Amino acid sequence: MITDVIDTKTLAKVDPVFGQLSFDDHEQVVFCNDKDTGLKAIIGIHNTVLGPALGGTRMWNYNNEWEALNDALRLSRGMTFKSAITGLNLGGGKAVIIGDAKTQKTPELMRRFGEFVHSLSGKYITAEDVGMTTEDMDTVRDVTPYVTGISESKGGAGNPSPITAYGVFMGMKAAAEFKYGSNILEDKNVFVQGIGNVGEVLVEHLVNEGARVTISDISQERLEEVRDKYGATIYTGNDIYSEAMDIYAPCALGATVNDETIHKLQAKIIAGAANNQLASEDRHGALLQERGIVYAPDFLINAGGIINVYAELENYGRQEIVRKTENIYNTTLEILNDAKTNGVTTNVAALNIAKNRIAARKRENAK
């Protein structure tokens, strides 16, 4: 099974769905179309052994349908392992809506999307991801109960991003403990790439701890806002990947650790919120290991958001959300040590634990 980011021409050469390189024994892939609202969406259900497939909906202006399908397949697979390693009784799923969230998203489109989610009778439960807001989830809630991340006023756990940021902060501290023998980030030079919902709160934690934080984003307005609020430095160079830094925190989109960037990276630690940070899990994971760069697996340290939405299903409160998220520190440290002991990449060490949990449940269910 290959998890590499593939260019469109290569993607189009193989069979449309089951032959895709990102296809990894997914249970179900649902294509949703509605002419009236312009909805074109793909729901990927990767695995439901541990529970219903939960994962956010991403709205993105994909260049073509291959890219959208590939994203749905990769992201839903990631959710399976994220929930498994976090100890949640959830499977992995993810939805993508093809289009520009700024110009093409309407309440009607979101409601129609919600109806498609409802038609799956709870096998897939949706939530917020890039291009979505809590209000959008509230709109989906009008037509289906199979949605999390709705507003607190409607009985939800609210915006998951601050707790995701806290989990990433915990994972980063654990990586620092592993690399430097201390989890204190004071004076560490941290680059946060993407200062959206998660990135901004991560910047706040880092600044509070005394780290030297540099921020980058495609939005100048956001950069100035976050600089003014927290005193972070705006990155003005033209190649963030070549910059001297202690910690690189990718908090925008995935696959930024790739063939072009990996040899330039100066960071000692990579710990961020973005999903699927390694363009090729195997190749780039191994190269990071070789270069002594500590990679805190994304699906492990960005699980705060799913812990937050899981509270809506299991009815636990704020204290338990924070406790479970703080535990990301212990799990990360355990996995980094495990990888070192067994001579495997940190990504493989994390995946092995997740896969073992799923296999054990499958055996139990079969009894």
Ligand SMILES: NC(=O)c1ccc[n+]([C@@H]2O[C@H](COP(=O)([O-])OP(=O)(O)OC[C@H]3O[C@@H](n4cnc5c(N)ncnc54)[C@H](O)[C@@H]3O)[C@@H](O)[C@H]2O)c1
């Ligand atoms: N929100 C959550 O709870 C959560 C949970 C788990 C994982 N994640 C992942 O974390 C990442 C960030 O999530 P978010 O909710 O903060 O998203 P967001 O959309 O609020 O923020 C993303 C930010 O990245 C910026 N950006 C986009 N392309 C960029 C580029 N090339 N260089 C620099 N900046 C760029 C955008 O302008 C935006 O400010 C995503 O990959 C998401 O899938 C989020």
